[in-house]
Amino acid sequence: MSSQRDVEKSYVSFGDRLREDDFAVEPAYGRAFELPSDDEWLTRLCLPLMVGVRR
Numbered sequence: 001m002s003s004q005r006d007v008e009k010s011y012v013s014f015g016d017r018l019r020e021d022d023f024a025v026e027p028a029y030g031r032a033f034e035l036p037s038d039d040e041w042l043t044r045l046c047l048p049l050m051v052g053v054r055r
Contacts, residue, residue: 039053
């Protein structure tokens with residue numbers, strides 16, 4: 001958690017400690033950031049957090 005925005009939890013997953021079936025892909029939540037609409041979505045999501053998105 002961030003000291004400035006500590007209202008949500010985050011999880012870190014290390015690839016050498018996971019099995020292939022530990023996670024499942026959710027097609028409805030997928031984003032392809034090479035598409036303009038998904039790139040804009042990411043930029044809008046990050047803007048209030050003062051996180052820059054580099055292309």
